[in-house]
Amino acid sequence: MRLLHTMLRVSDLQKSLDFYQQVLDMKLLRQSENAEYKYTLAFLGYGDEVDTTVIELTYNWGTDSYDMGNAYGHxxxxxxxxxxxxxxxxxxxxxxxxxxxxxxxxxxxxxxxxxxxxxxxxxxxxxxxxxxxxxx
Missing domain, CATH: 3.10.180.10 (2,3-Dihydroxybiphenyl 1,2-Dioxygenase, domain 1)
Known part of the structure; x- marks a missing residue:
């Protein structure tokens, strides 16, 4: 077994893509939309998903904020x-x-x-x- 990715829900996909690509130097590995269920997924990382763990950004269309809760660390x-x-x-x-x-x-x-x-x-x-x- 191996760790594949960590998923984060984001409120502005483009702003998050800009941050992870421009500020943290990650590469956009793949992106897909699901019109039926109204969400977009973007996978970013420092290497190919075959070899490295990546970040999955999930944008649920029309959602502009999330409750962070107090269990998430970093x-x-x-x-x-x-x-x-x-x-x-x-x-x-x-x-x-x-x-x-x-x-x-x-x-x-x-x-x-x-x-x-x-x-x-x-x-x-x-x-x-x-x-x-x-x-x-």
């Missing part, structure tokens, strides 16, 4: 240079909610960014990836 993305990545995100209008720095009680360098729908994305510096497993 998606984690590894980055080669977290400081440079955060500067790029800010220059493109992205919202950094936690500037890069060590995780509380540890040494793993992390940061957090918020997507257009308010989903949290943790950035983990590549040299520290894996070290932070189990840290809260």
């Amino acid at each position: 998606i984690a993305i590894e980055t080669d240079d977290i400081y440079q990545t955060c500067e790029k995100i800010k220059s493109l209008g992205g919202i950094i909610t936690r500037e890069p720095g060590p995780v509380k009680g540890g040494t793993t360098v992390i940061a957090f960014v918020k997507d257009p729908d308010g989903y949290m994305i943790e950035l983990i510096n590549k040299k520290d990836a894996g070290k932070g497993l189990g840290e809260v």
Whole structure:
């Protein structure tokens, strides 16, 4: 078995596609519409779905907001240079909610960014990836 994708419901598909492609450098792998049930799916990632886990954005036509609830945590993305990545995100209008720095009680360098729908994305510096497993 393997993890295939994580699905996020989005309120503005184009705004979300722009964020994930332009700000986080993901590639749009495929997109499909279902007119009968009024939704659009877009799959994005850093590699082919055969080899990597991807993000599925689901846009339910006519829905302009969702209740986030309090159970969702975040998606984690590894980055080669977290400081440079955060500067790029800010220059493109992205919202950094936690500037890069060590995780509380540890040494793993992390940061957090918020997507257009308010989903949290943790950035983990590549040299520290894996070290932070189990840290809260």
